[in-house]
Amino acid sequence: MPELPEVETIRSQLDPVLRGKRVSKLTVLDPKWGSPVAATELSEIVEGRTIERLSRRGKYLIFDLGDELALVCHLRMTGNFLYDADAEVLYQRALFQLSAGHTLRFTDPRRFGPAEVIVGAAALDQYFEARLGVEPFSDGFDGSALRKMAKGRRGSLKAFLLDQRRVAGIGNIYADEALFRAEVHPLREAGSLQAAKYDDLAAAIRDALQAGLDAGGATIDDFRHADGLYGSFQDEFLVHRREGEPCPRCGFEVSKIVVAGRGTYLCGRCQKRPRATTRRRVVRPADRSGRRP
Numbered sequence: 001m002p003e004l005p006e007v008e009t010i011r012s013q014l015d016p017v018l019r020g021k022r023v024s025k026l027t028v029l030d031p032k033w034g035s036p037v038a039a040t041e042l043s044e045i046v047e048g049r050t051i052e053r054l055s056r057r058g059k060y061l062i063f064d065l066g067d068e069l070a071l072v073c074h075l076r077m078t079g080n081f082l083y084d085a086d087a088e089v090l091y092q093r094a095l096f097q098l099s100a101g102h103t104l105r106f107t108d109p110r111r112f113g114p115a116e117v118i119v120g121a122a123a124l125d126q127y128f129e130a131r132l133g134v135e136p137f138s139d140g141f142d143g144s145a146l147r148k149m150a151k152g153r154r155g156s157l158k159a160f161l162l163d164q165r166r167v168a169g170i171g172n173i174y175a176d177e178a179l180f181r182a183e184v185h186p187l188r189e190a191g192s193l194q195a196a197k198y199d200d201l202a203a204a205i206r207d208a209l210q211a212g213l214d215a216g217g218a219t220i221d222d223f224r225h226a227d228g229l230y231g232s233f234q235d236e237f238l239v240h241r242r243e244g245e246p247c248p249r250c251g252f253e254v255s256k257i258v259v260a261g262r263g264t265y266l267c268g269r270c271q272k273r274p275r276a277t278t279r280r281r282v283v284r285p286a287d288r289s290g291r292r293p
C-alpha cells in the first residue's frame with residue numbers, strides 16, 4: 001500500500017503539471033469511486049474547474065479546485081494516478097480530460113481508493129483532524145511529541161506507528177524500517193521507551209521516510225509513478241521483506257513475525273524482544289480448592 005513517500009512522490013510529480021489545468025471533462029468509470037455521490041453529480045462538480053494545486057496530508061492527495069472546493073483522494077491498496085497514460089491502461093476508474101489535450105487517469109485494480117468532495121476550508125480541516133495525526137516532516141513532530149502520544153499506551157509500538165491518528169503517513173514498510181533504524185522491537189509497548197529513545201525513534205521515522213522519498217517510493221504491488229515508472233525503494237529496504245537475509249547492521253538473520261495483523265520484519269539481535277508482559281494470574285493454592293483469594 002502506498003505510504004507517505006509514495007503518495008508524496010506522486011504529488012510532487014503531478015503538482016507542477018496539473019497546476020492551472022482546467023478539467024474539461026471527468027468521466028467516472030467506476031461509480032464506487034465517488035460513492036455515495038453519484039458519478040454524474042461528481043463530474044458536474046469537477047468539470048470546468050481549474051486545478052490550483054495538488055497537496056498531501058498523510059496518505060491523502062488533495063486536488064484544490066478553487067473556491068474552497070477540494071477533491072480528496074486516497075490510493076488505498078493499489079491506486080495510481082497516471083498522467084498522459086495510454087488510453088488502454090487497465091483498471092481505470094476515472095478519467096480527467098484536461099486542457100491542452102492532457103489526461104489524468106486513476107487506475108486501481110482492487111477498487112478500494114475513494115474520492116470525496118469537501119466544500120470549505122474548515123470542513124477540510126475537520127476532515128483531516130478526525131482522521132490524521134501529526135505530519136512527520138512538520139515542526140510539531142519530534143521525540144517529545146511522540147513520547148506524549150505514546151504515554152500510557154500498552155499496545156505494541158508497531159500498531160502505534162500504523163495508527164494514522166497518531167503519526168500520519170506511516171504504513172507497514174516504513175514502520176518496520178523506522179523501528180529497525182531505532183533498534184526497537186515492534187512488540188515493545190508504545191509507552192515503555194526511555195525518553196531519549198523517542199528522540200531516536202522520531203529521527204528514525206524521518207530517516208526511513210526520507211530514504212523512501214529519495215528512491216521515489218517503493219513498488220511492491222502496483223505502485224507506479226505518474227509517468228508509469230516504478231519506485232526503487234524496495235531494493236533498499238533494510239529489513240522489510242528481507243526474511244532470512246543478513247541484518248545490514250550485525251549480520252544476524254532477519255526474521256518475520258506478525259504484529260498488529262501485519263507481516264513484520266526485524267533483526268532479533270539489534271531489536272531486543274521485550275520480556276513477556278502478559279499478566280498471568282498467579283494461581284495460589286487457595287484457588288485450587290475453589291475458594292476465591
Ligand SMILES: [Zn+2]
Pocket residue numbers: 247248249250251252267268269270271
Ligand atoms: Zn542486526
